[in-house]
Amino acid sequence: MMGRLSPCLALVLLASSALLPEASAATSAAAAGTGKGQPPPSESKQPDVSSLCDCSTFTSRHLHDTSAPKRSPKWFVASESPVCATSHMDEVIDGITFASPCLALCQQQHIRHRGSCEDIDNGAFKLSEDFSFASLADIRKSKAKDRQLTPAVVHRFRSDGYVFVGRITGGTEPQDLADEGDDEKNEEPEPRKYRSVRIVPGGDTYARLLASTDEEVRQRLMDKGLHDEDQGIREGNASLPTNWAVRPKSAPDSDFSQGASNMTTDAREPKCVVGPESRTIGSVQTDYPWSTWGYLAISTPNGRRRCTGLVAGSFITGMTAASCFTNRRRGGGNVEVDWRARFCPGQSGRFRRPYGCVVVVFITINARWLSNRRRRSSNDWAVMTFQNSIGFRTGYVPIGSACTRGRRSEINVWMLSYPQLPFGRDRLRVYYENRDDFDFRCRRSARHNFDTNTFGSSGSGMVEYRNGYWWLRAVHNKEVVRRGRCRFNEAAKMTGRNSDEVKFIISEQQPE
Known part of the structure; x- marks a missing residue:
């Protein structure tokens, strides 16, 4: 220490x-x-x-x-x-x-x-x-x-x-x-x-x-055996489950005509990436890795808001978006930082919580998120530290680091989220989607095609199955409307500096 x-x-x-x-x-x-x-x-x-x-x-x-x-x-x-x-x-x-x-x-x-x-x-x-x-x-x-x-x-x-x-x-x-x-x-x-x-x-x-500096962080990760994915498996993640289910459990009423609603509209321009709704309503998730996603309930003096998160990096930490805790309230006004938060993994439905809920004790973020007036999506991530090791029950997803340089490369990625639906249809249920076109290039942020443009999806993790393990590849953080013309979604990638910094933050909280 x-x-x-x-x-x-x-x-x-x-x-x-x-x-x-x-x-x-x-x-x-x-x-x-x-x-x-x-x-x-x-x-x-x-x-x-x-x-x-x-x-x-x-x-x-x-x-x-x-x-x-x-x-x-x-x-x-x-x-x-x-x-x-x-x-x-x-x-x-x-x-x-x-x-x-x-x-x-x-x-x-x-x-x-x-x-x-x-x-x-x-x-x-x-x-x-x-x-x-x-x-x-x-x-x-x-x-x-x-x-x-x-x-x-x-x-x-x-x-x-x-x-x-x-x-x-x-x-x-x-x-x-x-x-x-x-x-x-x-x-x-x-x-x-x-x-x-x-x-x-x-x-x-x-x-x-x-x-x-980057070199100092990488050296510390190497000293802990966490400098790349293979080393991470050899040195500390060998107990992670590999007998995963092929896909998340869908709800009986997974058809959008039954109790759900279409959450997107067709793109106005060809370059816009948001298309028709393609999410499926999920049931309670108790199979790994789907059990690691959860409903993030955040209370502030001015009301409540929701996000999505997942248990990641260790049994006592999780990942979500920094903007979930430090963004301005709906309808305008100042940024709200006075928050209380609970994380409920596997939830689907108002009272269907297979693992209960755990209190978020504190979050750790990149200082540039608070320092820069233009808060970039590449810095919009947060490590949550939980009150207890909920990951012993749900499992956790390790932080990825691999990527491809140069020409665009695409990978198959899953994402679960808790979108906020119109009144009467919102039952705090989980939705899931799978896409095979996620940009795997070595960039700290990425535009993506997942359906997310409703409140509640921010903070959701995107995971890939590779070499026998599930890896966190990115954290969704926002939908952007640029000059009223075009919508697109963005995520902070867990590659390069982001991956190193997140793994270092998590390693600080582990016993020597």
């Missing part, structure tokens, strides 16, 4: 040389770090943080003090506005944006400047305009004890190498996720570093302390 960070009352670095806003050049030693959760060493003198902040409540002892010299330690803590901080003194490129100075200082971080960190391509973390930090003053005014910021809340994941950045909520200028799609011909350039972020119910958010 990783080294533990010091208590919040420890002395931290805040020398004046650390407070320069200009970014300095990264050194190879600092980029590598000293291990998971452990910042690189520094020889600078450390002032007494307890004279600046009360680390039991994370409040400043000099709040609104206008007499402090500019850029002095007291000047930085005179305001509770966001700051950019790092775990080391000699670089700022992979800084983390914290909701307040004392949140950073009480977690051993060195403040670089007021405002957000900006260099997200080098691993920096910030919030886009779609999100904002809840005011610490408003949090303190809350009468609910479980909503207060305590050392237990702030340091919840410190042994895992994560720091608490603040409680996030919706921003002032929300952008509908369905407004834009990824351009297949001009994919987003790969950042040089990236980091993961954990969000718990209620919006408390934790960023991984050290950003990572």
